[in-house]
């Protein structure tokens with residue numbers, strides 16, 4: 449794996465972008481308009497209309513010459529359409545978005561006092577088949593393109609009429625099975641949409657070698673790793689991919705990630721009553737993470753129809769937190785938002 453940073457890799461490809469245009473940088477768009485016989489500054493205009501004015505057809509770019517607009521009309525930008533929209537009482541909005549080929553994905557917009565966070569999908573469906581997750585129950589269809597990932601952020605931004613401050617790659621799919629498009633969309637969200645790298649989080653269940661490869665991109669984004677169990681036996685029961693890629697190997701690779709990036713990892717741990725929420729599990733978890741630059745995010749289970757796990761009661765959650773704190777592990781509890789709209793972690797299944 450080369451250690452060439454992402455930015456220089458992408459910038460070295462100057463022109464030759466193939467539509468859909470969403471995902472392209474100013475320099476790529478400028479080279480592209482020049483190929484169409486137009487002055488380079490039109491690339492900057494195109495960039496502004498695509499990323500900041502939310503144009504949906506190139507024919508609508510009023511600053512372009514009329515004849516050229518006619519020629520551009522059929523060239524796709526790469527935007528989706530909102531197929532369905534559900535607002536939860538807490539203000540979280542779940543979107544079902546229809547892609548150009550008719551596939552439907554889910555995106556969630558999560559407003560809080562100072563933030564607007566978007567939870568983006570990276571695949572249509574997911575092949576990982578984790579036992580507690582609704583997305584995996586529906587199987588896997590395909591990876592999303594860069595434009596389809598960036599589009600989700602623009603769609604939420606336009607619908608809320610508010611700038612998106614944070615993006616979490618925690619929707620449908622496994623981001624590290626779609627690394628090229630995830631990296632390209634991180635670059636685009638940072639440089640073209642204007643979201644700080646530190647406000648971008650990629651969550652993975654762990655794919656062998658991919659965390660190390662991800663580390664070599666010189667990014668300041670946050671990596672979240674879905675651990676969910678403090679030992680191999682329990683983890684295997686929840687996550688089929690844990691069998692060929694055991695916990696020990698995953699943690700070794702996470703250590704390499706911290707060494708390479710000097711950034712701490714956020715570990716996600718879903719709390720399932722009576723399964724992985726006992727104080728002894730918390731102790732084991734603390735042991736796994738000893739010496740690690742890390743932070744644990746506990747996610748009380750959000751119910752899905754297919755399985756009968758239970759969310760632990762508040763005092764059990766608190767007891768788990770307390771053990772971790774005693775062990776000097778940085779910990780927070782994520783009470784997922786959007787539960788009533790089936791928009792919470794693990795409930796995304798591309799249906800109403």
Ligand code: SAH
Pocket residue numbers: 576580581582617618619620621622623651652653672673674716718747748749750751752793794795
């Ligand atoms: N495939 C990636 C991205 C999905 S992120 C990953 O596994 O990290 C979605 C987060 O929600 C993951 O941490 C996932 O394990 C968690 N999750 C899945 N189903 C859940 C459920 N029913 N309740 C709470 N969290 C869940």
